[in-house]
Each structure stands twice: as C-alpha cells, then as structure tokens.
Amino acid sequence: MAQENNYTEDNIRSLDWKEHIRLRPGMYIGKLGDGASADDGIYILMKEVIDNCIDEFVMGNGKRIDIKAKDGKVSIRDYGRxxxxxxxxxxxxxINTGGKYDSKAFKKSVGLNGVGTKAVNALSSYFMVYAVRDGEKKSATFERGVLVDDPKIEKTEERNGTYVxxxxxxxxxxxxxxxxxxxxxxxxxYCYLNRGLAIYFNGEKYQSKNGLKDLLENNQDGDPLYPIIHLEGDDIEVAFTHGRTYGEDYYSFVNGQHTTQGGTHHSAFRESVARVIKDFYNKNYEASDIRQSIVAAVSVKVMEPIFESQTKTKLGSQEVEQGGKSMRAFINDFLKTKLDNYLHKNVETAEILEKKIKQSEKERKELSGIRKIARDRAKKASLHNKKLRDCRVHLTDLKNDRRDETTLFITEGDSASGSITKSRDVNTQAVFSLRGKPLNTHGLTKKVVYENEEFNLIQAALDIEDDMDDLRYNKIVIATDADVDGMHIRMLLLTFFLRFFPDLVKRNHVYVLQTPLFRVRNKKKTRYCYSxxxxxxxxxxxxxxxEITRFKxxxxxxxxxxxxxxxxDIRLEPVMLSKGASIEEVLSFYMGKNTPSRQEFIIDNLRVEKDIGEEVKKDKEEIEKAS
Structure with a gap:
C-alpha cells in the first residue's frame, strides 16, 4: 500500500519527441542490432528516408535516387519536389508533421504516420537535411535530434529535391x-516495385524493366521448371514458377514495402494459387503438393494499410479498396481470371506444372511411412535426449517482447556445448550438441532427413517439418571450432540447410558464431581479438x-x-547468398566430388598454425623495436 501512495503527480513525466524515440527506439525501428541482420535498426533508418524518395517518384516527381554509405555515414538524395x-x-x-496526411497527395503511401525521418534524426549522432525548390535551398543540422544549425534560405543552382x-x-x-x-x-x-526508377548506390546503377519477373529471375536457384508466370492488374502484380529446391519461397510487398513476415496478402496468395491450379486441372491435388518448390512474388497496393508493427513487416489489413472486397476475395478473383486464362493459353507450361505436382505427391506418399517412424523415434529421443538444451521463450511466442532474440546454437562435441550451456541466457538461448561430423547431404533426397537421427532431431528442434512459420528460433547459429574439422562441420550443416530448408538462409535466419582467435592480456587488462x-x-x-593465448x-x-x-557483444556473421548465386552450383563446388578447381581454392586460402605463430613473434619484435 505504501508503494501505491507514492504514485503522485511527480511520477508523471512528459517526454519530448526525441526523448521518447531515444528511450524506446524499438517502438519505432524494431530491434537495434549491429547490422548483422537484415532487419536491424540501421537499415530501417535508411529505409525510412528512402521511402520518402519513393513516394515522390510514385507521384511522378524525379526518376533518380542517389544513395551512398561509407564508414557508417549515409547520404540519400532524391530529385522530387x-x-x-x-x-x-x-x-x-x-511528430505528426508531414505531407502524407493529405491523402490526395499520397494515396497509397507506405509511411502514413509522420514518424520516419524524425526517428532517423533522433537516433543519429549527426543528421543534416536540405531541400531545394526553384533555385532556393534550406538546410538544417541536428545532433541526436537537437537542432544545432539553422541557416537562412540561400540561392542555389542545384536541381529540386531533398538531401538527407x-x-x-x-x-x-x-x-x-x-x-x-x-x-x-x-x-x-525498390527497383522491382518501381519500374523506371534508377537508384545509384555508391556510384553503381540499379534498375528494373520487368518488375517482379526480374526479381524471380535474379533470385532463382538454377533454371526454373517452366517460364515465369507474370500477371498484372489494378493494384496487384504477381510472378511465380517452380524451382528445383524443397520448400516454398515467397516475396511479398504492400505499397512498395517488403513485408518480410508476410501477412494477409501473403496468406491469401498461398491459398488462392493452390485453389485456382487445383480447379484448373479439376483434380483433388493437395495444396502442399501444388506449392512444393514454388518461388513466388506478390505485390499489392492498399489504401491506408494496417501493419502489425511500426516497422511494417507484416500486413494486417483484411480489406482492399476494390469495391470493399476482402484481401482473400480480391487476390482469388484476380488469379481465377488471369492465371486460369494463362494456363489455358500456355499448354506446355500447364503440362510441366502438373508433372511437378504429381512428382511432389509421389515423394510425399513415399515419405509418409518413414515420417511416422522418424516422429516416433524423435518423441522417444526427446524424453532421454540431451542433444537439445532448450530455452524458455520461442519465436512462436507472438506476445513475448524477446521472441526476436531467440537463438539456437548448434555446437560440436560436449566440451563446447557445455561451455555455451553454462554461460547462455536460459530464456532466449538454446543449445543443440552434434555427435561427430554430420552426413554430407549433397545430392541426396529428403528421405535422409528422416532416416538420419541427427538431422531429424535438428528438424524437430526447429519445428520446420510442415511450415517455416512454425520456426522456434529467430537465429540458428553454427558454433564450431575455427580449425579444419570445425570448418568442415560448418559446411556440412550449411549443405543440409541449403539443400532441404533454403528459406532459413534466404530469410536470414542462419549465422556463424565468431569467437576470438586470441586473448591478449597483462596484469591490468584483457582484450579478446577476433582477427x-x-x-x-x-x-x-x-x-x-x-601474454598471448591462441584459442584452438x-x-x-x-x-x-x-x-x-x-x-x-556477440559477433555473428550472417550466411548470405549473393545475387544470382545458384545453391546447386555452390554445393557442387564445395561438397561435390573433389574437383581440381576446389583443390586450387583450398591451397590458395590455406593458413597453418606455423604461419600464425610466426606472425605473433614478428609483431612482438616490431613493438620491441618501436619502444
């Protein structure tokens, strides 16, 4: 009761706009991070500024955006109004100041809340903006949201637009x-969704002519089974094909915003594409067989979209401004007309697609028996199994603020897993201990996932057998030694993920733990060195x-x-596929038969313990001479 009586007017505090953003940055830009994840705050800051430039382009003002990023500093210039x-x-x-509240000017904009650039300003140690209109220029400079320079309007010969x-x-x-x-x-x-826009990043030009078709061509793993189906309508564009990998791969967008966590438009597309294809063949195919190996992109435009978070990664809108239709009906009606027509006109594509569906159906039925045995074995193993030391919070706990921190460390051997287990955060960090080297799965079918106990247990721990949306950890961290055996285990695990669950890598869930190579210390101080x-x-x-200790x-x-x-201070290296990289080609090079080109690569990049020891000795001698 005493505590309740202490709640007085003195406890009520009003924060100004910048204090509120700096005190609760997660509300405005999601997680903070150090840049190792694609959704870390520093990229959201960039996106907030670029979104404004995109809105200008969409309104017909300026066809070019210049972006530079070097040594932590970012500059963005558009040529709009x-x-x-x-x-x-x-x-x-x-806060609440901006042009997008006038819906006549910005009908289908992403940033409708007037917060974006204010958050960038408040969360930057240095922020400078200037605008040019008809031969006049006005600039302003801030430090952590505080205005430090506010010069008068001056004359200029620069083109109209805004620079941040x-x-x-x-x-x-x-x-x-x-x-x-x-x-x-x-x-x-941004380019795929805004054809005709040219973006120059650090001097290099990015531009798309064919929209979502270009997106799939640039991100397709190997040759698609049939030409990409590209369909467009009022406020909707879709493109899809089937590839040669397992799983389903989707890219979804709303008003030019990449909704990495999907939402109502993503769910509606998954349902509708399966239903329309099933109706076209007039056969009772399973939706999962129709979608197996699909690679698709869907983009919709919505009036005043409702997102499930400030960072707009998941769409919550149930309706679109197309006669008040639900999102499901809007997408289904579009596909029912356009996709059905396309398949009737392109008979060869329709035949290849049906052949693929039948192949997926056959494989699923072959796996059904072995799946049951594997599940029973996994259930028994989980009762006695000490491979997985789980954490309390999981990515599927949608109401838990710490769900994005959830991490599964995959380690080799008992000593490494023991050290991590004793020092981890039991709420958000889980540990899976491998027994020796995993199997090389290059060229194998999904049958191996169920027949191999270790891979089956990893799949069960992640809970990704049926749907990627069930993934229990946001980060999957491979924590192996930095020696030859450790590197080999790392490659074997990556082969497993890329072969059977490529979405884990494509959606930026897989990382490699960076651990220090050296400990350097004297009587007063200890430094851990990663390079x-x-x-x-x-x-x-x-x-x-x-004293220098080399961690082996x-x-x-x-x-x-x-x-x-x-x-x-964890250091994680994200596992990323470069643009246009084929998973099959990458795996063939590293995990296929021992080719001369791979032998050359190993020899050129090999470093041995003796070389490192010599470098340590040489550095000590140089410091001795200098002193």
Missing part, C-alpha cells in the same frame, strides 16, 4: 557496420610483455569467458 522550405525543420523534428545525411548514434547502435548485400537487396526491391588486426592493436595497447577450439574457452562472446 523538395520539402517546402519553410517546413524543413518541422518535417524532420515535429546521417550517422547512426553509436550510443544506441553499438559497434554497428553496414553490410552491402543487405543494402543492395533493399535497393533491388590478426585486432591482435596487433591489442599488443600495441597492452605492450610487448602481454571452443572447448578451451571457459564458461566465465564464453558469456562475453554470446551476450550483448
């Missing part, structure tokens, strides 16, 4: 680094008498030390 000069400061520093430059605040985004592949993927998506460069810096800082395996690192490497 430019912010009205008298409102430049307000637009980037006053910012540096994410290192107090909030600790040790961040932009990863170019993530930025490139984001830029390509040769960091070791040299540590040696210079701590002096020539510093994870088992050598004590639990007390391990907590530093899997906690707040």
């Amino acid at each position: 430019g912010i009205p000069l008298g409102k430049v400061v307000d637009v980037v520093s006053k 430059e910012f540096y994410p605040d290192e107090e909030i985004f600790k040790k961040f680094a932009f990863k170019v592949p993530y930025i490139e993927k984001m830029i390509w998506n 040769e460069e960091e070791r040299k810096e540590a040696l210079e800082e701590l002096g020539k008498t510093a 395996g994870l088992g050598e690192i004590s639990p007390d030390e391990f907590k530093y490497f899997i906690g707040e």
Whole structure:
C-alpha cells in the first residue's frame, strides 16, 4: 500500500519527441542490432528516408535516387519536389508533421504516420537535411535530434529535391557496420516495385524493366521448371514458377514495402494459387503438393494499410479498396481470371506444372511411412535426449517482447556445448550438441532427413517439418571450432540447410558464431581479438610483455569467458547468398566430388598454425623495436 501512495503527480513525466524515440527506439525501428541482420535498426533508418524518395517518384516527381554509405555515414538524395522550405525543420523534428496526411497527395503511401525521418534524426549522432525548390535551398543540422544549425534560405543552382545525411548514434547502435548485400537487396526491391526508377548506390546503377519477373529471375536457384508466370492488374502484380529446391519461397510487398513476415496478402496468395491450379486441372491435388518448390512474388497496393508493427513487416489489413472486397476475395478473383486464362493459353507450361505436382505427391506418399517412424523415434529421443538444451521463450511466442532474440546454437562435441550451456541466457538461448561430423547431404533426397537421427532431431528442434512459420528460433547459429574439422562441420550443416530448408538462409535466419582467435592480456587488462588486426592493436595497447593465448577450439574457452562472446557483444556473421548465386552450383563446388578447381581454392586460402605463430613473434619484435 505504501508503494501505491507514492504514485503522485511527480511520477508523471512528459517526454519530448526525441526523448521518447531515444528511450524506446524499438517502438519505432524494431530491434537495434549491429547490422548483422537484415532487419536491424540501421537499415530501417535508411529505409525510412528512402521511402520518402519513393513516394515522390510514385507521384511522378524525379526518376533518380542517389544513395551512398561509407564508414557508417549515409547520404540519400532524391530529385522530387523538395520539402517546402519553410517546413524543413518541422518535417524532420515535429511528430505528426508531414505531407502524407493529405491523402490526395499520397494515396497509397507506405509511411502514413509522420514518424520516419524524425526517428532517423533522433537516433543519429549527426543528421543534416536540405531541400531545394526553384533555385532556393534550406538546410538544417541536428545532433541526436537537437537542432544545432539553422541557416537562412540561400540561392542555389542545384536541381529540386531533398538531401538527407546521417550517422547512426553509436550510443544506441553499438559497434554497428553496414553490410552491402543487405543494402543492395533493399535497393533491388525498390527497383522491382518501381519500374523506371534508377537508384545509384555508391556510384553503381540499379534498375528494373520487368518488375517482379526480374526479381524471380535474379533470385532463382538454377533454371526454373517452366517460364515465369507474370500477371498484372489494378493494384496487384504477381510472378511465380517452380524451382528445383524443397520448400516454398515467397516475396511479398504492400505499397512498395517488403513485408518480410508476410501477412494477409501473403496468406491469401498461398491459398488462392493452390485453389485456382487445383480447379484448373479439376483434380483433388493437395495444396502442399501444388506449392512444393514454388518461388513466388506478390505485390499489392492498399489504401491506408494496417501493419502489425511500426516497422511494417507484416500486413494486417483484411480489406482492399476494390469495391470493399476482402484481401482473400480480391487476390482469388484476380488469379481465377488471369492465371486460369494463362494456363489455358500456355499448354506446355500447364503440362510441366502438373508433372511437378504429381512428382511432389509421389515423394510425399513415399515419405509418409518413414515420417511416422522418424516422429516416433524423435518423441522417444526427446524424453532421454540431451542433444537439445532448450530455452524458455520461442519465436512462436507472438506476445513475448524477446521472441526476436531467440537463438539456437548448434555446437560440436560436449566440451563446447557445455561451455555455451553454462554461460547462455536460459530464456532466449538454446543449445543443440552434434555427435561427430554430420552426413554430407549433397545430392541426396529428403528421405535422409528422416532416416538420419541427427538431422531429424535438428528438424524437430526447429519445428520446420510442415511450415517455416512454425520456426522456434529467430537465429540458428553454427558454433564450431575455427580449425579444419570445425570448418568442415560448418559446411556440412550449411549443405543440409541449403539443400532441404533454403528459406532459413534466404530469410536470414542462419549465422556463424565468431569467437576470438586470441586473448591478449597483462596484469591490468584483457582484450579478446577476433582477427590478426585486432591482435596487433591489442599488443600495441597492452605492450610487448602481454601474454598471448591462441584459442584452438571452443572447448578451451571457459564458461566465465564464453558469456562475453554470446551476450550483448556477440559477433555473428550472417550466411548470405549473393545475387544470382545458384545453391546447386555452390554445393557442387564445395561438397561435390573433389574437383581440381576446389583443390586450387583450398591451397590458395590455406593458413597453418606455423604461419600464425610466426606472425605473433614478428609483431612482438616490431613493438620491441618501436619502444
């Protein structure tokens, strides 16, 4: 009762706009992160600014956007109308100020909340904006949302448009680094959805002529089974084909926004494409057989979309502005007309598609018996199995704020898994311990997933047998030694994921744990070094008498030390497929027969313990000479 009486007017605090954003950044940009994940905050900051440029293009103003990112600083310039000069400061520093509240000007915009650039401003240690309109220029500079320079309007010969430059605040985004592949993927998506727009990123041009058809061609693993089906209508565009990998692969968009977590439009497309194809053949095919190996993209435009979070990664809208139709009816009616017509006109494609469906049906039936045996075995194993040390929170716990932190570490051997288990966060970090080297699954069928106990248990731990949406951990982290055996195990696991669950990699769920190669310490200080460069810096800082320990395996690192490497300062290297990379080609090179080209690659990149020891000795000698 005493605590209740202490709740007075003094407890009520009003935060100004920037304080609120800085105190609760997750509300505005999702998770913070250091740039290792595609949905980390630093990319959301970029996206918020680019969205405004895209809206200008959609309204017919400016066909080019210039983007630069170097050493943590980002600059973005469009050639639209430019912010009205008298409102430049307000637009980037006053909540609920913006042009998008006037729905006549921005009917199907992504950012309708007037928060975007204000969040970028508040979360940047340096933020500068200027607008050019008809020979006049107005600029403003901020530091962490505080206006520090507000010069008067000046004359200029620059073209109309808006320029924004910012540096994410290192107090909030600790040790961040932009990863170019993530930025490139984001830029390509803008281009696919806005044909005719040219984006120049660090001087390189990105442009799309065929929209979602280009997206699938650039992201297709190997040759598709039949030519990409590309259909367009009012406020909707879809493209799909079937590939040669397992699973279902979707790209979904709303008003130009990449909805990475799907939503009502994604669900409606999955249902409708299966129903329309089933009706076309007039056969009772299973929806899962129809969709097996599908690669598809769907883009819709919606008036005032409702998203399930501020970062707009999942659409919640149930209706579209097409006669008040539900999203399901809108997409189903479109496919029923356009796809049905297409399949009637393209007989060869229809035949290939049906052959693929029958093949999937046959494989599913062949697997049904072995699945039951494997499930029974997995149930028994889970009662006694000590391979998985689970955590309390899972990605499927939709109401838990920490679901995005959920991580499964896959380790080799008992000593490494023991160290991680003792030092992990039991709420969000789980550990799966491998027994020896896994099987090389290159060229094998999905039957092996059920016949091989270890792979079946990994599949069960992740809960991805039936649907990727059931995935229990946001991050799957391969934690192996940095030696030859460890690297081999890493490749065997990646082969398994890429072969049977490629979506895990494509959706940025798979990472490699970076652990320190060296510990450098003197009596006062200890530094953990992840590279040769960091070791040299540590040696210079701590002096020539510093003790250097080379970690050869994870088992050598004590639990007390391990907590530093899997906690707040965890370093993860995302597993990414470069644009146009074929999974089949990658796996054939690394995991196929021992080809001369692979032998050359290994020899060219091989480093042995002796070389490292020589470098350590040489560095100590250089520091001794310098001192």
